[in-house]
Amino acid sequence: MISPVTLPCPGAHIAEAARKALPVLRTERLVLRAPVLDDFAVFQRLFSLPSAKFMGQTPGDEDIWAQFTNYAAGWVLRGDGMFTVCHDDTIVGFVFAGVEPGDQAIELGFFIAPEAQRQGFAFEAANAALAHLRSIGPDMIVSYVDPANTASQALVAKLGGQQTGTLDGSLVFSYALDGDGSPEAYS
Numbered sequence: 001m002i003s004p005v006t007l008p009c010p011g012a013h014i015a016e017a018a019r020k021a022l023p024v025l026r027t028e029r030l031v032l033r034a035p036v037l038d039d040f041a042v043f044q045r046l047f048s049l050p051s052a053k054f055m056g057q058t059p060g061d062e063d064i065w066a067q068f069t070n071y072a073a074g075w076v077l078r079g080d081g082m083f084t085v086c087h088d089d090t091i092v093g094f095v096f097a098g099v100e101p102g103d104q105a106i107e108l109g110f111f112i113a114p115e116a117q118r119q120g121f122a123f124e125a126a127n128a129a130l131a132h133l134r135s136i137g138p139d140m141i142v143s144y145v146d147p148a149n150t151a152s153q154a155l156v157a158k159l160g161g162q163q164t165g166t167l168d169g170s171l172v173f174s175y176a177l178d179g180d181g182s183p184e185a186y187s
Contacts, residue, residue, distance in 0.1 A: 023132060025083065027127075029124060030086065030128070032086075032125055033086065034082075034084070035068070035072050035084045039091060039094075044065075047067065067100070070101075071096060074099065080133075081098045082095070082098060083095045083096075087121060091113075093112035093116060093121065093125065094111050096110070097132060103144075105139065106142070107141075108126060110126045110129075112125075130160075137177075140174060141175040142174050143156045143159075144172060144173075147169070156173045159175065
């Protein structure tokens with residue numbers, strides 16, 4: 001099984017200082033922060049669940065680790081990445097505000113633990129991440145949604161996403177960059 005290296009590291013203070021420079025988003029009930037190594041256990045559990053089928057084929061441990069490290073490294077390499085979503089110091093899921101191989105634009109994605117669903121956490125967290133993405137001035141913000149995932153399609157619509165195409169079998173939803181939903185934002 002793939003797992004992060006947890007040996008004591010004399011440079012841990014450098015990582016902690018770097019994380020302090022990254023955005024932390026706060027909503028009424030949630031804190032969205034950059035991931036730490038200890039978050040991987042929850043990330044791995046969630047991405048091993050049958051509900052992860054909407055994200056393509058069921059990923060193996062190495063694929064899950066690659067996803068986790070891609071989004072964590074994005075903060076240092078590109079200035080975008082993954083937020084760990086916490087409610088009362090408990091991880092309830094993850095919001096992706098970054099790029100992975102094959103993406104056409106900055107992606108807004110979300111994955112909330114089954115036990116934390118139907119409480120509005122996905123909308124609250126994704127809405128905060130969307131506002132953050134808008135604030136950094138990207139050329140485009142999209143969500144890629146499996147055509148069978150009607151729950152994610154409803155959430156994306158509630159966030160203001162408009163279907164603008166397909167990519168590799170996924171529906172592509174684009175968001176207005178200015179937050180007002182004006183049509184010129186989709187051109």
